Amino acid sequence: MQKTRLKRYAKLIARMGCNVQKGQDVFLNAGLDQPEFVAMVTDELYKAGARKVFVEFSYQPLEKLHVRHRSMKALSTVESFEEARLQYWTEHFPVRLYLISDDPDGLKGMNLSKMAKGQQARYPIIKPYRDQIEGKHQWCIAAVPGAAWAKKMFPGLSKGQAMEKLWEAILATCRVDEDPIAAWEAHNRDLKARCEYLNGLGIESLHYRASNGTDLTVGMIPEAVFCGGGETTQQGVFFNPNLPTEECFISPKRGEAEGIVYASKPLCYQSQLIENFYMKFEGGKVVEAKAEVNDALLQEMLNMDEGARYLGECALVPFNSPINETGLLFYNTLFDENACCHLAVGMGYADTIRGFHEKTLEECRALGINDSMIHEDFMIGTADLEITAHCRDGRDVTLFTGGTWAF
Numbered sequence: 001m002q003k004t005r006l007k008r009y010a011k012l013i014a015r016m017g018c019n020v021q022k023g024q025d026v027f028l029n030a031g032l033d034q035p036e037f038v039a040m041v042t043d044e045l046y047k048a049g050a051r052k053v054f055v056e057f058s059y060q061p062l063e064k065l066h067v068r069h070r071s072m073k074a075l076s077t078v079e080s081f082e083e084a085r086l087q088y089w090t091e092h093f094p095v096r097l098y099l100i101s102d103d104p105d106g107l108k109g110m111n112l113s114k115m116a117k118g119q120q121a122r123y124p125i126i127k128p129y130r131d132q133i134e135g136k137h138q139w140c141i142a143a144v145p146g147a148a149w150a151k152k153m154f155p156g157l158s159k160g161q162a163m164e165k166l167w168e169a170i171l172a173t174c175r176v177d178e179d180p181i182a183a184w185e186a187h188n189r190d191l192k193a194r195c196e197y198l199n200g201l202g203i204e205s206l207h208y209r210a211s212n213g214t215d216l217t218v219g220m221i222p223e224a225v226f227c228g229g230g231e232t233t234q235q236g237v238f239f240n241p242n243l244p245t246e247e248c249f250i251s252p253k254r255g256e257a258e259g260i261v262y263a264s265k266p267l268c269y270q271s272q273l274i275e276n277f278y279m280k281f282e283g284g285k286v287v288e289a290k291a292e293v294n295d296a297l298l299q300e301m302l303n304m305d306e307g308a309r310y311l312g313e314c315a316l317v318p319f320n321s322p323i324n325e326t327g328l329l330f331y332n333t334l335f336d337e338n339a340c341c342h343l344a345v346g347m348g349y350a351d352t353i354r355g356f357h358e359k360t361l362e363e364c365r366a367l368g369i370n371d372s373m374i375h376e377d378f379m380i381g382t383a384d385l386e387i388t389a390h391c392r393d394g395r396d397v398t399l400f401t402g403g404t405w406a407f
Contacts, residue, residue, distance in 0.1 A: 014044035017140035022049030025094035033146040060106035075118030086129035093137040101146030104331035107271035138239040191228035219256025249315035251348035253368035255284035265379040307372030313344035319403030340381020346374035
């Protein structure tokens with residue numbers, strides 16, 4: 001891949017994704033797959049004004065070893081130095097950047113129950129820190145190719161050819177052309193305009209229907225708004241948390257979902273694939289779910305905590321999105337969720353509440369924002385998906401027809 005294109009991508013991540021401010025710290029997490037690109041991004045972060053960039057590398061085989069060999073007590077313990085770092089985040093609000101490249105099958109064979117119990121034990125300690133930084137810092141998730149991920153997507157090619165093809169797909173879907181920042185500014189304007197139209201309808205509920213059996217109605221919070229593209233921190237800093245993104249999303253009202261929905265693409269959860277599954281909702285809660293592949297993992301996910309069975313997000317993405325137009329299944333939620341419409345179980349986004357910065361998290365959750373230790377997107381968009389908005393003034397407005405925008 002040409003270094004000039006990679007440098008443009010690195011600059012896009014630093015300036016548009018993170019929008020790091022002068023004197024701000026950055027915590028960067030990445031796999032071991034692209035150390036040269038990590039260095040390139042780090043350079044751009046410093047050029048943008050970062051005070052310090054803290055780089056931490058992760059490696060899936062090590063994650064499996066930790067779960068296998070650590071005692072349950074060790075897995076469940078949040079060490080004092082870990083709490084010190086979380087406390088540092090609440091005081092300084094650094095940027096958090098994740099460059100993902102995981103093998104979609106990289107954690108296969110791991111003891112999922114043991115790992116989940118460790119996460120559940122740690123969560124009550126981590127949660128208060130996480131709540132304190134909500135809406136007050138920039139964060140960004142972007143991707144780089146990993147060899148195993150590339151071979152999963154392009155099994156008929158050599159490793160080098162597969163890596164090149166994946167680089168090309170990532171850069172194309174992230175609009176890395178001659179001037180990616182200008183392209184993203186235009187894209188953000190388009191998403192903002194669509195959100196403004198949706199927010200002007202006064203939507204009370206969304207009704208999803210598709211020939212695969214999906215027939216689901218989801219209630220909206222009156223104070224909630226659709227968001228898309230970039231976000232703005234409490235300090236007024238605009239940033240793009242996902243590169244790429246194609247969605248207009250909202251957090252629905254906890255407890256108001258009725259019907260059944262079928263996934264249209266595999267879900268990659270804990271670096272394993274859950275395939276051909278459905279969820280049935282009653283009183284807003286998943287009361288039945290079944291997957292043809294990795295059903296035990298699906299049940300583990302839904303049982304992570306009480307909020308894991310409630311919806312946290314409804315996202316509208318046209319079936320003819322640039323990502324879906326590639327014809328590729330990425331086996332990666334960052335990309336696949338932006339290929340077509342999706343829902344998420346688990347934590348809702350408090351910043352979808354109008355006037356979020358003037359409210360507490362508790363006030364947002366009292367309005368109906370779901371709370372959970374997980375937030376897992378799954379794709380439901382199809383070529384014949386119909387979405388109808390029932391509005392508070394009694395109108396029914398078609399939002400999606402034939403899988404794409406009706407306006």
